[in-house]
Amino acid sequence: MNDFDFFAGHWNVANRKLVKVLAGSDEWDEFPGYSVATRHFDGAASFDEVTFPTKGFSGLTVRVFNRETRQWSIYWASSSRGVLDTRPMVGAFEGNRGEFYGEETHEGGPVRCRFIWTVNGPDAARWEQAFSADGGQTWETNWTMDFSRA
Template structure:
């Protein structure tokens, strides 16, 4: 239940996001963000808000720990759409968190994978990748590098 305790507090976030998905693109956009994460439900979850000043948008993450199944559900919402996206679900093992879920892109079903790694007291790395072939291959499309403010 303490897996995400490292994230509580304030962060500077360096973002690298693929410009076009599922097109074999190697064009990435880079932009900054600031993030604040706080615990909820007496430590049974947390909420994180990230601000992308240069994009004029914000994101909200809700993470909840399922006590019975011993796994996390991670939900994402964007100020650009006002939607809460389907969760990715998973666990941490050996200092790495892997979370998988079903989503859609341009109306077509995809698989989503979030990876938390390189976690220290002052830094962390998050990566998102999508699959259009039911998880046989994955395309990395967003990497966030966190550094403690």
């Protein structure tokens, strides 16, 4: 239940986001960010706020560990929308890698979504988001965040 303990603290974030998602594009937008993360419930919850100064918005992530299923539920909110997502990404860590899956909407249609968290030591981590339009047979990574401890 302490999988996200590594994330507590202040981080610099190098973002790389695909300009056109699920369109066969290879054009990426790169932009900075910074994040502050905290742990709660003795490690069974984790919150963070990530700010994207050149984009003019922030995001908030709430992660809660279910002791019965041994899985995390991850919820996202953006300052640009002002809504906490009600459909969580759900999954678990195995070693230094966590995989989380859920349903998203892209351009009005449903897509499968995957987050991959990779812990690269005490001062570095990576988050990746990918979408699948074919039920998870193929995945397109559309956003990566490389975290380095500030």
